[in-house]
Amino acid sequence: MLKTLKASVAVAGLVAGGHAFAAEHESLSGDLVIFSDMSNPAPRAVMEGLVAEFGEMHPDLNIELTVIDREAYKTQIRNFLTANAPDVANWYAGNRMAPYVDAGLFMDVSDIWEGEMSENLASTKSAMTMDDKQWGVPYTYYQWGVYYRADLYDEYGLEEPQDWETLKSNCQTLLDNGIKCFTIGTKFLWTAGGWFDYLNMRTNGYDYHMQLTAGEIPWTDDGVRQTFANWRELIDMGAFVDNHTAYSWQEALPFMVNGDAAAYLMGNFAVAPLREAGLSDDQLDYYQFPAINPDVELAEDAPTDTFHVPAQASNPEAGKAFLKYVTSPEVQTWINASDALGQLPVNSQASVGDDKFLQQGFEVLSSNAPGGVAQFFDRDAPAEMAKVAMEGFQQFMVQPDQLDNILQRLEQAAGRIYDK
Amino acid sequence: MTQAALPQSTVRKSWWRRNQIAITPYLFLAPGVLFFAVYVIIPIFQSFGISLQDWDGLGQPTYVGLENYRELGNDPAFYTSLKNNVWWLLLYLLAIPAGLGIALFLNQTVTGIRIYKSLFFFPFVISQVVVGLVFTWFYDPAFGLLNVMLGWFGAGPINVLGDPRYVTFGIILAGLWPQTAYCMILYLTGLNAVNPEQIEAGRLDNAKGWRMLWHIVLPQLKPATFIAFVVTIIGALRSFDLISIMTQGGPFGSSRVLSFYMFEVALSEYGFRMGYGAAIAVVLFLIMLCFIAYFLFSMYREERR
Numbered sequence: 231m232l233k234t235l236k237a238s239v240a241v242a243g244l245v246a247g248g249h250a251f252a253a254e255h256e257s258l259s260g261d262l263v264i265f266s267d268m269s270n271p272a273p274r275a276v277m278e279g280l281v282a283e284f285g286e287m288h289p290d291l292n293i294e295l296t297v298i299d300r301e302a303y304k305t306q307i308r309n310f311l312t313a314n315a316p317d318v319a320n321w322y323a324g325n326r327m328a329p330y331v332d333a334g335l336f337m338d339v340s341d342i343w344e345g346e347m348s349e350n351l352a353s354t355k356s357a358m359t360m361d362d363k364q365w366g367v368p369y370t371y372y373q374w375g376v377y378y379r380a381d382l383y384d385e386y387g388l389e390e391p392q393d394w395e396t397l398k399s400n401c402q403t404l405l406d407n408g409i410k411c412f413t414i415g416t417k418f419l420w421t422a423g424g425w426f427d428y429l430n431m432r433t434n435g436y437d438y439h440m441q442l443t444a445g446e447i448p449w450t451d452d453g454v455r456q457t458f459a460n461w462r463e464l465i466d467m468g469a470f471v472d473n474h475t476a477y478s479w480q481e482a483l484p485f486m487v488n489g490d491a492a493a494y495l496m497g498n499f500a501v502a503p504l505r506e507a508g509l510s511d512d513q514l515d516y517y518q519f520p521a522i523n524p525d526v527e528l529a530e531d532a533p534t535d536t537f538h539v540p541a542q543a544s545n546p547e548a549g550k551a552f553l554k555y556v557t558s559p560e561v562q563t564w565i566n567a568s569d570a571l572g573q574l575p576v577n578s579q580a581s582v583g584d585d586k587f588l589q590q591g592f593e594v595l596s597s598n599a600p601g602g603v604a605q606f607f608d609r610d611a612p613a614e615m616a617k618v619a620m621e622g623f624q625q626f627m628v629q630p631d632q633l634d635n636i637l638q639r640l641e642q643a644a645g646r647i648y649d650k
Numbered sequence: 651m652t653q654a655a656l657p658q659s660t661v662r663k664s665w666w667r668r669n670q671i672a673i674t675p676y677l678f679l680a681p682g683v684l685f686f687a688v689y690v691i692i693p694i695f696q697s698f699g700i701s702l703q704d705w706d707g708l709g710q711p712t713y714v715g716l717e718n719y720r721e722l723g724n725d726p727a728f729y730t731s732l733k734n735n736v737w738w739l740l741l742y743l744l745a746i747p748a749g750l751g752i753a754l755f756l757n758q759t760v761t762g763i764r765i766y767k768s769l770f771f772f773p774f775v776i777s778q779v780v781v782g783l784v785f786t787w788f789y790d791p792a793f794g795l796l797n798v799m800l801g802w803f804g805a806g807p808i809n810v811l812g813d814p815r816y817v818t819f820g821i822i823l824a825g826l827w828p829q830t831a832y833c834m835i836l837y838l839t840g841l842n843a844v845n846p847e848q849i850e851a852g853r854l855d856n857a858k859g860w861r862m863l864w865h866i867v868l869p870q871l872k873p874a875t876f877i878a879f880v881v882t883i884i885g886a887l888r889s890f891d892l893i894s895i896m897t898q899g900g901p902f903g904s905s906r907v908l909s910f911y912m913f914e915v916a917l918s919e920y921g922f923r924m925g926y927g928a929a930i931a932v933v934l935f936l937i938m939l940c941f942i943a944y945f946l947f948s949m950y951r952e953e954r955r
Contacts, residue, residue, distance in 0.1 A: 304919040308707055329922060333708035417812070417900060473791040475812030475901035484792075608920070617920035625902035628814075639726070646721075
C-alpha cells in the first residue's frame with residue numbers, strides 16, 4: 231500500500247517537476263555520494279524515494295546513498311567532512327552549522343539561492359545564512375507548541391489558554407483533580423531547552439532571546455531572571471510530572487496517553503507516537519504557547535533540517551542539482567505530506583499536508599509568529615553553551631533554589647565560549 | 651682437519667645466519683611493539699600535546715600553554731567527576747569480597763552445581779549495555795521493579811537515576827553485578843588449585859571456619875586476589891559504558907566520571923573542545939599510572955622472588 235502510494239507520488243512528481251530539471255541538468259554524470267541521517271522508517275523511505283526519483287531524472291548519474299543512525303550521525307559528521315566527504319550531507323540550520331561553516335567544510339551554495347528560490351524559501355533563508363552567504367538548503371521544518379488532551383480539557387471545562395493567567399488557572403484545576411499539567415522527560419536535556427525557549431521568548435521577546443543565545447546579553451540579566459521566575463511559578467505549583475530527570479522524551483509520552491498528564495510542550499514529531507499509542511484526533515489537539523508579556527510579539531520555535539554540499543565534495547555540480555531538486559515545490563509537497571515526513575514544506579509554493587496539526591502549525595508559523603521564528607535552543611546557541619545551559623535548566627527544574635549558582639555558572643561559561 | 655675448514659665457512663655465512671638467534675626474539679616482538687607504539691604510546695604523547703592547545707577538532711589549533719589545566723582547576727564539573735571516580739574505585743572493590751563469598755559458596759559438589767555456577771557467571775557474559783538497560787528499567791520510578799518492591803513496604807518511589815544524591819551509587823551497583831561474577835570465576839579457578847593436603851593438615855590442627863579461611867585458604871588464593879584487584883581497579887577507572895547507557899552523566903552532570911566527562915567535552919554531540927578533553931585524559935592517565943606502576947612493581951617483586 232505504502233509502496234504503491236510512494237511510487238504514484240514519485241511518478242506525479244516526475245511528470246510535474248521532471249521536465250524543467252531534465253532540461254536544465256541533462257549533463258549530470260559520475261558518482262553522487264549522499265550521507266543521510268534520515269534513519270527513522272518514514273524519513274528513510276522519503277530519502278530512498280528522493281534518490282530513486284533523482285536517479286531516474288539523471289540516468290547517467292550513479293547515486294550512492296548511505297543512511298546513518300540519526301544520533302550517531304551527529305558525532306560522525308566531523309570525521310567524514312574532513313576525511314571522506316560525500317557530495318551531499320544532512321545537517322541542521324542555524325548556529326548548529328556554524329562550526330562546519332567556520333572550518334570551511336561546507337560549500338557556499340549562494341548561487342542556487344539566486345532569484346526565485348530566495349523568494350520561495352524566504353522563511354528559512356536567514357537560518358541558512360552566515361556571512362551573507364547561504365551554506366545549504368532546508369528540506370523540512372516543524373512547529374513546536376503545546377499538544378494537549380482535548381478530552382481532559384473538556385471534562386474539566388478548560389479552554390485553550392490565550393494568556394499566562396489562564397494557563398496557570400487551567401493548570402491549577404487539573405492539579406486539583408490529580409492530573410499533572412505537563413509531561414516532560416529531561417534525561418537528554420533538550421526538552422528543558424524547549425521550555426526555556428518559549429518562556430524566554432514570551433517574557434522578553436524574540437530579539438532578546440537571540441541576543442542571549444548570541445552571547446550579547448549576560449545570563450545574570452534581570453530579563454533572564456524574570457523568565458526563570460515565570461518558570462518557577464509552574465515548578466512550585468507542581469505542574470510537571472515527578473521524576474522527569476529519569477525519562478527520555480518518549481518515556482514521558484505514556485503519562486499523557488494514560489491521562490496522568492494533560493499536555494506536552496513538544497515538536498510536531500510527538501504526534502505520530504501519540505497517535506500510535508491510541509489517542510484519536512478527538513482526544514489530541516494543539517495550541518500555540520500563550521502570551522506571557524503582552525508587550526512582546528509572539529515568536530515560535532521551528533527547527534529546520536537541511537542538506538549541504540561539503541567543501542571537499544568530488545561532484546559538487548550534482549550535489550547542488552540535488553539540493554535544488556529537493557527544494558522544488560513538487561518535491562516539497564510530497565516529502566512533507568502527512569503520509570511521508572508529516573512536517574511543513576519550506577517552499578511557499580508547496581502545499582501543506584492534509585492533517586490538522588500540520589495545518590494549525592502552518593497557520594501559526596506563517597501568520598501568528600510576528601516576532602520571528604527561532605531554530606531551537608541547541609541550534610541557536612553554540613553547541614558548548616547549549617550543553618551547559620540545558621544542564622542548568624534541568625537542574626533548575628529540580629532545584630529551583632540553586633538559580634543564582636546556575637546563572638553564575640552559565641555566565642562564566644558564556645564568558646569563555648563567546649570570547650573566542 | 652674439519653675444524654680447520656670451519657672458520658672459513660663461517661666467514662662466508664651471511665650476516666642473517668650469524669645473528670639469527672640474537673635477532674629472532676626482536677623480530678617476533680616487532681609487530682606487537684609497533685602496534686603498541688602506534689596505538690598506545692604515541693597517542694599518550696599526542697594527548698599531552700593536544701592538551702596544551704585550544705582546538706575544536708576541525709580548524710587550526712592554537713597553543714595555549716597550561717590554560718586548559720588552569721581551567722580544570724576551576725571547573726566544578728571536573729571535581730564532581732573526580733569525586734565520582736573515587737567512589738567508583740572504593741565501592742567497586744566490594745566486588746572482590748562478594749565474588750569470594752559466592753565462590754566459596756559454590757565450591758562444593760552438589761548435583762547440578764555447574765548450572766548454578768553458570769547462572770552466577772551469566773551477568774559477566776552479557777554486554778554492559780544490556781546490564782545498563784536492565785538496571786535502568788529496574789530503577790525506573792514509574793514501573794521499575796525496585797519501586798514496586800519498595801511499594802510493598804509502603805516506601806515512596808525513589809528516582810535513583812534522576813536524583814543527584816543516589817545516581818552514582820545506583821550505577822556502581824549495576825556495575826558490581828557483572829564485576830562480582832568476574833571475581834567469582836577468578837576465585838573459583840583459584841579454589842581448584844588449593845592444596846587439599848594443607849586443608850587436611852589444618853583440620854588436624856583443629857582449624858575451622860574463619861581461621862581456616864584466613865590462615866589456610868586465603869594465602870593460597872593470593873594470585874587470584876591480585877588479579878581480581880587489578881581487573882576491578884581497571885574496571886572502575888574505565889566505567890564509561892554504564893554511565894553512557896544509564897544516565898549520560900546526568901542529572902545535570904552529577905553522575906559523570908572523568909572518562910565520560912572527557913568524551914562529553916571532546917567527542918559528544920555538543921563537544922568540540924579537544925584540548926580540554928585531552929587535559930582531562932591526561933589527568934585520568936596520571937591517576938591510572940599510579941595503579942599501573944604499583945601493579946608492575948608488585949609483579950616485578952613477585953617474579954624476583
